[in-house]
Amino acid sequence: MQQKNSFSNYSDITDDIIEMTEFSKGRNYIDPSLYARYDVKRGLRDVNGKGVLTGLTDISEIQSFEREGDLLIPTDGLLFYRGMNVDDIISNLIAEQRYGFEEITYLLLLGELPTQEELDDFRALLAKYRSLPTNFVRDVIMKGPTNDIMNSLARSVLTLFAYDKNATDLSLPNVMRQCLQLIANFPLISVYSYQAYNHYIKGKSLVIHTPQPELSTAENILYMLRPDNKYTEFEAHVLDVALILHAEHGGGNNSTFTTHIITSSGSDTYSTIAAALASLKGHKHGGANIKVIQMFDDLKENVENWKDEAAVRQYLSDILDKKAFDKTGLIYGMGHAIYTLSDPRATILKSYVKRLAEEKGMYDEFQLYSMVERLAPEIIGEKRRIYKGVSANVDFYSGLVYHILGLPLELFTPIFAIARIAGWSAHRMEELINEGKIIRPAYVSIAKRREYIPIDERQSALK
Numbered sequence: 385m386q387q388k389n390s391f392s393n394y395s396d397i398t399d400d401i402i403e404m405t406e407f408s409k410g411r412n413y414i415d416p417s418l419y420a421r422y423d424v425k426r427g428l429r430d431v432n433g434k435g436v437l438t439g440l441t442d443i444s445e446i447q448s449f450e451r452e453g454d455l456l457i458p459t460d461g462l463l464f465y466r467g468m469n470v471d472d473i474i475s476n477l478i479a480e481q482r483y484g485f486e487e488i489t490y491l492l493l494l495g496e497l498p499t500q501e502e503l504d505d506f507r508a509l510l511a512k513y514r515s516l517p518t519n520f521v522r523d524v525i526m527k528g529p530t531n532d533i534m535n536s537l538a539r540s541v542l543t544l545f546a547y548d549k550n551a552t553d554l555s556l557p558n559v560m561r562q563c564l565q566l567i568a569n570f571p572l573i574s575v576y577s578y579q580a581y582n583h584y585i586k587g588k589s590l591v592i593h594t595p596q597p598e599l600s601t602a603e604n605i606l607y608m609l610r611p612d613n614k615y616t617e618f619e620a621h622v623l624d625v626a627l628i629l630h631a632e633h634g635g636g637n638n639s640t641f642t643t644h645i646i647t648s649s650g651s652d653t654y655s656t657i658a659a660a661l662a663s664l665k666g667h668k669h670g671g672a673n674i675k676v677i678q679m680f681d682d683l684k685e686n687v688e689n690w691k692d693e694a695a696v697r698q699y700l701s702d703i704l705d706k707k708a709f710d711k712t713g714l715i716y717g718m719g720h721a722i723y724t725l726s727d728p729r730a731t732i733l734k735s736y737v738k739r740l741a742e743e744k745g746m747y748d749e750f751q752l753y754s755m756v757e758r759l760a761p762e763i764i765g766e767k768r769r770i771y772k773g774v775s776a777n778v779d780f781y782s783g784l785v786y787h788i789l790g791l792p793l794e795l796f797t798p799i800f801a802i803a804r805i806a807g808w809s810a811h812r813m814e815e816l817i818n819e820g821k822i823i824r825p826a827y828v829s830i831a832k833r834r835e836y837i838p839i840d841e842r843q844s845a846l847k
Contacts, residue, residue: 448725474625493560600620606620619789638664660808676780690751717783746788
């Protein structure tokens with residue numbers, strides 16, 4: 385194979401690469417009918433979209449159906465942390481005017497709500513751990529900045545392995561210590577990675593604020609991110625609610641299942657969490673809220689009057705026909721693998737984003753989101769054959785919350801990670817405590833048997 389393009393840049397794609405890719409596409413294509421023939425549960429789901437049962441968990445539960453005899457009746461979605469309805473948890477925290485992410489982290493990790501003394505001690509422990517190793521910010525975070533903060537976060541997590549003298553110790557107290565340190569440091573790493581990108585790539589002033597021990601996680605995120613350290617109590621409470629809603633979502637979501645998979649192999653905490661981060665950054669998982677914002681930005685460019693329902697309907701129809709936005713045929717933020725009638729996280733967030741939008745003078749934007757939330761299920765139902773209802777998911781409104789709060793787009797998914805590290809940690813502990821087998825689903829090979837061909841008898845397959 386002759387070189388057709390000179391290699392001049394690390395990121396170059398040469399003609400050879402294109403040729404190899406095209407050949408690979410043809411060679412690796414699998415006839416879709418074979419999945420049905422072999423009864424393969426693609427995506428570990430059955431034909432009705434129900435997940436294949438692969439494990440048990442006591443950490444959280446998602447409910448979207450009620451059973452009546454042999455029938456499953458769709459209901460409004462419910463989310464439970466350790467058996468407690470998340471809606472009730474948040475309602476009580478708001479009534480008591482308290483920040484709750486740390487309390488929920490305690491609940492997920494230990495299985496019970498803390499007393500006031502236990503909560504004070506836990507918050508103090510997280511505040512103690514909310515500090516990176518000496519020169520870590522300079523030597524790791526500031527080196528090689530990128531607009532992909534999730535990659536910066538994963539790189540930093542893997543590098544922390546080198547600073548931990550007990551990095552590979554899988555004893556439960558050591559893993560608990562590692563998890564608590566990562567929970568405490570995710571906000572620092574995320575915000576500092578963004579500041580490095582903002583300074584070295586975008587040419588803005590470098591702002592590094594030290595977290596304050598008396599502040600909650602939500603308050604510290606806003607305090608460290610904003611140059612003037614200023615935020616309102618309501619802003620911090622809304623962000624705190626978002627963190628609670630993103631903290632955990634059952635053992636079967638992609639990143640949490642990844643946590644179980646890597647933990648089951650006997651790998652260390654840093655590698656396990658880095659793998660979970662790699663999963664979360666995907667646009668089909670945690671990165672979806674970014675796609676929602678980008679989709680709405682495109683809508684605003686193409687629909688002059690945001691209140692013109694016919695124009696908005698046509699735009700959504702064009703998306704489904706792969707004529708608009710990114711031509712994937714997806715209306716981002718709509719639909720969920722489990723929820724049918726409603727996603728409780730989206731319902732809860734919507735109640736707060738309305739007031740936030742009013743306070744920030746962005747109520748017209750909120751109304752546009754509400755219109756799309758109403759129209760999209762109708763249009764999807766008309767154009768697509770679907771087996772269940774479609775409703776707005778948490779990504780639909782979380783992106784709007786972060787946008788109204790003035791958070792940069794680059795931090796949307798990292799904030800998801802700042803919350804979900806609590807759930808990942810709980811599931812890692814659960815997997816270790818129950819000492820399950822290494823997770824190994826089966827694949828059926830459809831390759832035909834072939835004889836080895838000596839190299840001087842081969843003809844190029846690329847020609």
